[in-house]
Amino acid sequence: MTVSRVLASLALVCALAVAPAFADDISDAIDEARRAYQANDLNAAKSALDVASQLIAQRNASGLAQYLPPAPNGWQAGEAETDASTAAMFGGGVIAKRRYSMGGRDITVQLLANSPLFLQLAPMFSNAQLLGAMGRVFRVKGKTALLGRDGNIQMIVGKALIMIEGSGTETEKRSFLEALDIAAIERFGG
Incomplete structure (x- = not known):
């Protein structure tokens, strides 16, 4: 056996071993939908596309979690959900x-990102008088935020709604808001 045949055989074995790494649940569901569509099974095609859509949303949600801040000094952080x-x-x-x-x-x-709900909330957040009726308005990193009468903070940036809630003080909640990469969250999802 020549060196070139050994190398060719080795390359083929490596390619076959690596091939499954390129497959994932999303592309599998899309491929399944394509096959069902080509077989004129529209119900199965829609079902497979619904699964693909949900899997994409789950992956997108995992990407959004990267913007959650680490625990400040003295605080304990739970797992990102x-x-x-x-x-x-x-x-x-x-x-x-x-x-x-x-x-x-x-x-x-x-x-919360990429929700059609923002089409309804965005005008409210651009009206300081309306927000003022709901609580105290303040600015963080050039963006408008609301400290509601319930003590919780809300802010819309791009296609994302930021909510900071809990029993912590207003100062503590604001420090969590300050710790967020607002510009990156605003770019999330386009």
Whole structure:
């Protein structure tokens, strides 16, 4: 056997070993939908595309979690939670959240992105008088935020709603808001 044949055989074995790494659940569902569509099975095609859409939303939610801040000094951070299905209650989109605790206080930072709900909320957040009727308006990193009468903070940036809730003080909640990369969250999802 020549060296070139050995190298060719080795390359083929490596290619076959690596091939499954390129496959993933999303592309598998899309391929399944394509096959069903070509067989004129539209129900199966739609079902497979629905699965692909949900898998994409889940992956997108995991990407959103990267913007949750690390625990500040003295605080403990829980695991980041992501969800694409709960966001359906808001008309779609993705959610990432994390709970932080220190002593008897807790704060939850939640990001909801790419939801059609923003088409309804965005005008409200651009009207300072309307927001003022709901609580105190303040600015963070050039963006308008609302400290609601319930003590929770909300801010819309791009296609994302930031919510900071819990039993922590206003100062603590604001420090969590300051810790967020607002510009990156605003760019998330286009």
